[in-house]
Ligand SMILES: Nc1ncnc2c1ncn2[C@@H]1O[C@H](COP(=O)(O)OP(=O)(O)OP(=O)(O)O)[C@@H](O)[C@H]1O
C-alpha cells in the first residue's frame with residue numbers, strides 16, 4: 654500500500670487539519686501517517702486556542718516516520734512559525750521526500766491566524782521551492798504575492814504563473830473564496846493552464862475544504878497519478894464532500910469525506926473547463 658504523510662495542525666473538531674487529511678487518505682486507499690505541528694482547540698464556531706509543538710517534538714515525529722516507514726508523498730498544512738517551516742524544509746530535503754503538496758495555510762475560515770505574519774517570508778523562500786504542487790486559496794495567493802488583487806480567473810492565471818517563479822513544479826490557485834456561479838481552480842504546471850470547475854454549492858458547511866483537497870492530491874500522487882490527474886480527482890472528491898457536507902456543531906460544519914465513495918464514483922461532478 655502506498656504511504657502518505659501529513660505535516661499539519663490538529664483540529665479537535667475533526668473537519669480540517671490532520672483529522673481531515675487522515676480521513677481523506679483512508680478514503681483514497683493510502684496508508685496515512687502524521688506529524689503534528691500544532692494543536693488547535695477548535696470547533697465549528699472557530700479556533701479557541703493554538704498550541705504550537707516544541708521543535709524537538711516535531712523533529713522527533715518526522716524522524717520516527719521517515720526513518721522507518723518512509724513515504725510515497727507528503728503534504729503540509731498549518732506550520733505556524735518560521736522555525737517550524739525551516740525545520741520541515743530541512744527534513745524534507747534530508748529524507749528526499751517525494752511529491753510534496755504544500756497547502757500554505759494562513760488563516761482559518763473564522764479569521765484566526767494559523768501562520769504568524771513574519772513566517773510568510775520563510776514559507777515563500779524556504780518551503781515553496783520544494784513543492785511538487787502548492788495549493789493557495791485566493792487570499793493566500795494574494796498574500797504570497799505582496800497583496801496583489803485577484804478577483805477573477807484571468808488574475809488567478811497570472812498569480813499561478815508568478816507563484817510558479819518561486820520554484821514549485823506546479824501551482825493550483827483555488828477559487829472557493831471568489832463569487833460567481835462556478836468555483837474554478839486554476840492549475841499552472843510551467844507549460845499550460847488547466848481549469849477545474851464545478852457549480853458553486855450553496856452551503857456554509859465548508860470547514861476544511863482546502864485541507865481535504867490538498868490531502869487528496871497527495872494521495873493520488875502517491876499512487877502515481879500525474880499532477881493534472883491528481884488535481885482533477887481532488888476537485889471531484891471535494892465537490893462531493895461539499896455537496897454532502899454535514900450539519901455538525903452550531904457553526905461552519907465539516908465536509909463529508911466519504912461522499913465520493915458513497916455516491917461519487919457513479920456520478921462524476923466536476924467537468925474540466
Ligand atoms: N461553495 C463551494 N462550491 C463548490 N466548490 C467549492 C466551494 N467552496 C470551495 N470549493 C472548492 O473547494 C476547494 C478548496 O477551496 P477553498 O478556496 O475553499 O480552500 P481553502 O480556503 O484553502 O479552504 P480552508 O478553509 O480549508 O482553508 C476548491 O476546489 C474549491 O473550488
Ligand SMILES: Cc1ncc(CO)c(N)n1
Pocket residue numbers: 661662663664669670671693695730731758760761762767860861862863864
Ligand atoms: C488545524 C487546522 N489546519 C488548517 C485549517 C484551515 O482550514 C484549520 N481550520 N485548522
